[in-house]
Amino acid sequence: MSGLDVFLQQIVNGLALGMMYALLALGFTMVYGIIELINFSHFSVFMTGTFVGLFVLNLMGVTAVSRSLTGPALVGTLVLLFLATMTTTGLLGVLIERLCLRPLRNVSGTAPMITTIGVAFILINLMLLTWGPQTQRFPSLLPNWRWPLFGTAEITFKQLVLFVVGLLLGKAMRATAQDADAARMMGIDVDRVVVLTFFLGSALAGAGSLFFGLYYGFTAYYIGYTTGLRAFTSAVLGGIGSIPGAVLGGLLIGLTQSLGGQLLGVKWTDVIIFSILIIVMVFRPSGLLGVRAPQKA
Numbered sequence: 152m153s154g155l156d157v158f159l160q161q162i163v164n165g166l167a168l169g170m171m172y173a174l175l176a177l178g179f180t181m182v183y184g185i186i187e188l189i190n191f192s193h194f195s196v197f198m199t200g201t202f203v204g205l206f207v208l209n210l211m212g213v214t215a216v217s218r219s220l221t222g223p224a225l226v227g228t229l230v231l232l233f234l235a236t237m238t239t240t241g242l243l244g245v246l247i248e249r250l251c252l253r254p255l256r257n258v259s260g261t262a263p264m265i266t267t268i269g270v271a272f273i274l275i276n277l278m279l280l281t282w283g284p285q286t287q288r289f290p291s292l293l294p295n296w297r298w299p300l301f302g303t304a305e306i307t308f309k310q311l312v313l314f315v316v317g318l319l320l321g322k323a324m325r326a327t328a329q330d331a332d333a334a335r336m337m338g339i340d341v342d343r344v345v346v347l348t349f350f351l352g353s354a355l356a357g358a359g360s361l362f363f364g365l366y367y368g369f370t371a372y373y374i375g376y377t378t379g380l381r382a383f384t385s386a387v388l389g390g391i392g393s394i395p396g397a398v399l400g401g402l403l404i405g406l407t408q409s410l411g412g413q414l415l416g417v418k419w420t421d422v423i424i425f426s427i428l429i430i431v432m433v434f435r436p437s438g439l440l441g442v443r444a445p446q447k448a
Contacts, residue, residue: 153302153303155301155302156301156302156303156304157304157413158410159300159301159302159304160303160304160305161406161409161410161413162406162409162410163300163304163305163306163310164310164409165402165405165406165407165408165409165410166310166314166402166405166406167309167310167313167314167366167405168404168405168408168409169385169401169402169403169404169405169406170313170314170317170318170362170401170402170405171313171317171359171362171363171366171378171401171405172359172378172381172382172385172400172401172402172404172405173317173385173397173398173400173401173402173405174317174320174355174356174358174359174362174401175193175197175355175356175359175378175379175382175383175385175401176382176383176385176386176389176397176398176400176401177352177355177386177394177397177398178190178193178196178351178352178353178355178356179193179352179382179383179386179391179397180386180389180390180391180392180393180394180396180397181348181351181352181394182348182349182352183386183391183392184348184392184393184394185344185345185348186256186345186348187392188252188263188264188267189264189267189383189391190267190352191264191267191268191271191383192247192251192267192268192270192271192274193267193352193353193356193379193382193383194271194375194376194378194379194380194383195270195271195272195273195274195275195375195379196240196243196244196247196274196353196356196357196375197240197356197357197359197360197363197374197375197378197379197382198274198275198278198360198370198372198373198374198375198376198379199240199243199274199277199278199360199375200236200239200240200356200357200358200359200360200361201289201360201361201363201364201370201374202278202281202282202287202370203235203236203239203240203357203360204232204235204236204289204357204360204361204364205287205289205290205364205370207231207232207235207236208228208232208289208290208292211228211231211232213228213290213292214290215288215289215290215291217290217291217292218291219291219292219293219294219295220292220293220294221294225292225293225294228292229292229312232292232361233316233357233358233361236357236358236360236361237354237355237357237358238354238357239357240353240354240356240357240360241349241350241351241353241354241357242350242353243353244349244350244352244353244354244356245346245349245350245353247267247270247349247353248345248346248349249346251266251267251270252266252267253342253345271375274375275372275373275375278372279372282372284371284372285371286369286370286371287369287370287371288368288369289364289365289367289368289369289370291368292365293308293309293312293365294308295307295308295309296308309365309366310366312365313362313365313366316358316362317358317362320355320358359378359382363378381404381408381421381424382401382404384400384404384424384425384428385397385400385401385403385404386400387400387428387431387432387438388400388403388404388427388428388431388438388439389401389403389438389439389440389441390437390438390439390440390441391438391441392441393438393440393441395440396438396439396440396441399439399440400438400439403427404424407420407423407424407427408420408424411423411424
């Protein structure tokens with residue numbers, strides 16, 4: 152494989168990863184845009200979604216040793232899987248907002264943010280107690296189809312599904328979030344807007360969790376931290392509170408992970424990602440597409 156082929160292959164890989172990060176980053180940025188809260192429980196909602204998806208697949212008779220599906224069986228399974236998982240994680244997000252965050256709505260300081268960290272650890276330990284510390288294999292639901300792009304570079308069916316479905320979900324959620332913002336400005340019940348935002352953001356985490364499981368083929372109680380931290384970096388990089396910024400940040404982080412791992416080694420990936428974040432925060436604290444907030448007197 153020539154240098155150009157390797158570069159193009161890593162671009163494809165990075166865009167696919169970036170779409171997963173973008174879905175997670177949208178959840179962070181939607182909540183921040185409504186109530187200006189960094190919701191660190193979003194990490195663990197994502198992690199919980201992988202186990203929900205695994206449970207749903209097992210209920211449908213699809214296990215780690217099952218063969219890949221094709222045709223109507225694949226489409227039907229994916230639709231049911233995404234609906235069940237996104238609904239469950241969406242309702243989990245609403246439950247977190249209603250029980251843990253709404254009582255702190257008018258509390259100033261860091262108490263609400265620290266509460267989300269506590270919720271994150273509760274979810275981690277619940278999954279640890281339920282499924283155990285061992286890695287859980289995810290079913291190979293998608294067939295291993297591949298298509299050549301240029302030279303020896305190719306795109307897989309998994310990457311195509313991740314990118315296309317992620318793009319459609321992102322656009323749909325962006326439109327819904329804009330409607331919520333318009334509703335709030337027109338005087339509609341703020342609580343309803345906040346609940347809708349938590350539901351949509353957590354549903355996106357559920358979609359991202361399925362992408363993780365289907366793409367990497369495994370899940371574990373610790374994956375929320377590693378993946379969620381990169382998604383949070385994507386939201387901050389793009390401009391926390393900016394929906395287009397979350398998508399742009401996710402794609403950039405995905406490309407950085409893919410190309411950086413190829414050029415310098417996987418062990419340098421996080422060094423590169425967070426170095427870029429520090430540079431952006433120093434020279435443009437509002438992020439790439441964020442709007443600088445006016446200083447309070």
